[in-house]
Amino acid sequence: MFHKPIDEMFPNPPAGLDAHALREDAVPQHVAVIMDGNGRWAKKRALNRLKGHKAGIAAVRELIRAASDAGVRFLTIYSFSTENWKRPEEEVVGLMDLFAKTMLAEVDGLHAENVRVRTIGDVSMLPQETRDAFAEAWEKTRNNTGMTLLVAVNYGSRQEMLRATQRCIDVAVARAMAGDAPHELTEEEFGRGLYTADCPDPDLVIRTSGEMRLSNFLLWQVHEFAMNHRHRERRRHHLGFAAGLRQARLISGEGQPRMASHKAAPRIAKLR
Numbered sequence: 001m002f003h004k005p006i007d008e009m010f011p012n013p014p015a016g017l018d019a020h021a022l023r024e025d026a027v028p029q030h031v032a033v034i035m036d037g038n039g040r041w042a043k044k045r046a047l048n049r050l051k052g053h054k055a056g057i058a059a060v061r062e063l064i065r066a067a068s069d070a071g072v073r074f075l076t077i078y079s080f081s082t083e084n085w086k087r088p089e090e091e092v093v094g095l096m097d098l099f100a101k102t103m104l105a106e107v108d109g110l111h112a113e114n115v116r117v118r119t120i121g122d123v124s125m126l127p128q129e130t131r132d133a134f135a136e137a138w139e140k141t142r143n144n145t146g147m148t149l150l151v152a153v154n155y156g157s158r159q160e161m162l163r164a165t166q167r168c169i170d171v172a173v174a175r176a177m178a179g180d181a182p183h184e185l186t187e188e189e190f191g192r193g194l195y196t197a198d199c200p201d202p203d204l205v206i207r208t209s210g211e212m213r214l215s216n217f218l219l220w221q222v223h224e225f226a227m228n229h230r231h232r233e234r235r236r237h238h239l240g241f242a243a244g245l246r247q248a249r250l251i252s253g254e255g256q257p258r259m260a261s262h263k264a265a266p267r268i269a270k271l272r
C-alpha cells in the first residue's frame with residue numbers, strides 16, 4: 001500500500017517518464033539491493049573509488065525514501081561483504097568512516113520517517129566507531145513500526161549459513177545432553193539461525209551497475225523463488241514495480257544505480 005500519493009512521492013519526474021507507472025499492487029514486501037558499480041563510476045570520471053561510494057549515498061538515501069513511501073516493508077542494502085576486506089586498505093578505512101558518518105547523519109531523518117534500522121552480518125569485526133554508529137541507530141529506531149532497513153555489513157551468505165549450522169549443532173548437543181531424543185533438522189529450524197530469521201524472504205533482488213550475479217548475498221533466502229515456477233505471475237508484477245522505480249529515476253544513473261533485478265527467477269531480468 002502506498003503511504004503517500006504518487007505525485008507527492010515523485011513531485012518532479014523527468015520529462016517523458018510517467019511516475020504513475022509504479023503500480024500499487026506490484027509493491028513487493030521485501031526488496032534487497034546489491035550496491036555495485038560505485039568504483040567503476042568513479043574510475044570513469046578519473047576519481048578515486050571512495051568518491052564513487054560517497055556519490056552512491058545520495059542514491060541510497062532516495063531509494064530508502066522511495067521504498068518507504070511506496071509501502072515496502074523490508075529493504076536490505078548489501079553495503080559491505082566479507083570479501084570486501086580484500087580491497088585496498090585505504091578504501092576499506094574510508095568506507096568504515098563513511099558508514100559511521102552517514103549513519104549518524106541520517107538516523108534522525110530515518111527515525112522521523114518511522115524507519116527501523118538494523119544490521120545483518122558480523123559487526124564484531126568493524127571499527128568501534130562504526131559499530132557504535134550502527135548501535136545508536138538501532139537503539140533510536142528499534143521501536144519504529146514503518147519499514148525495516150537492514151544494512152548488510154561484513155555480510156556473506158556462506159558465513160551466515162555456517163553460523164546457522166553451528167547454531168543447529170549447539171541446539172542438538174544441548175538436547176542430547178538433556179536426554180531428549182534426536183529429531184530431524186527442518187528448513188524452519190535452520191532458518192532460525194539466519195540473520196534474517198524474523199524477516200520474509202526477498203521478493204525482489206536488485207543489483208546496480210548491470211552485473212548479473214548474487215555475489216554471496218542471501219543465497220538461502222532467494223533459493224526458493226529461483227526454483228519455483230509457481231511464482232511467475234507474482235515475479236512479473238515485482239519486475240513491474242522495479243521498472244516503475246527506474247522510470248521514476250529512483251534507480252537510475254551510470255554505475256549506480258542502474259538495475260539488474262532478480263528474485264529469483266529461472267532467469268535474471270535486466271532492466272535498462
